[in-house]
Amino acid sequence: MNLRGDGDVLSGNILYVILVVIFTIGVFMIIMQSKNNAGQWEEFYAKELALLLDRAKPGDQYTIDIQKASELAVKNGMGDPSYIIKFDGQARKVVVSLKPNGGTTFSYFSNVVVTDVKIDGLGTSGNKLHFKVVALETEEGKT
């Protein structure tokens, strides 16, 4: 009986199994990460809000359901609601961040700025973003 030979085959098979398990875990992690897909939701919210502002008129007030965004933000460790959606009035940009280390930005072309931004406390249901649109009164606006 060649016990030494049997051991080699066994260790080879164990190594196979370990590699396959590592591979499976890796693939599963990639799938779960993509399923969270904060980047795509950031893009969705940034573009939809920019389109809203493209069509907005000064004086308009909006309340937007941001439940999905807040769910993702909470899951990704974003505790402060003021960081989720930002309106850069100078650069006319909407910046949406659902991850701690980055965000997605999209420009709007209308000459308005957003004020009175308020986000209801972060939770997992019924989160709302409230804001008001006002005309931009700068030298550029008068060009």
Added chain:
Amino acid sequence: MFWNGKKGEGAGEMVMVIWLFLLLALVAGGIALGMRVFFDSGYDVREAEAHALSERIAICIADQGVNWENKSLYESCGLSVFVLENVGEMQLGILICEDNCVTGERLFQLGSNFEACDFTGKNEQYARCSRALAWYENIRYQIIASSNQEARRVSR
């Protein structure tokens, strides 16, 4: 590791390991490609943005007219000079013509390559366009707006 030291022996196992890794790599590549196609296709609002721009300009011209000599389009229509002429360079375009843009006079132009508007269905990379008409003081205007703006990732 899979080689037991004797010449020739274990070579078959080695071939099988390489084959296994190739197979795993192929499966991983397929999954990655599928995920990319399914999740990273992007959210395309170029057509909606072009439509919003052309509609806004058409309403603005029809309501109050625009002084073309002073180039007061931006001010009259509440458009941001900063975005349209800097940030949106090569991404947002406006072409306004008297009557039509084939034979009529071009009154205002921002950007170029409006000819690509006719080929938008054929190439994903081309800007999406929207056409609108407006009448003011018995003059017909054609407005062509184009958008190729993509979202940008920023890091903190």
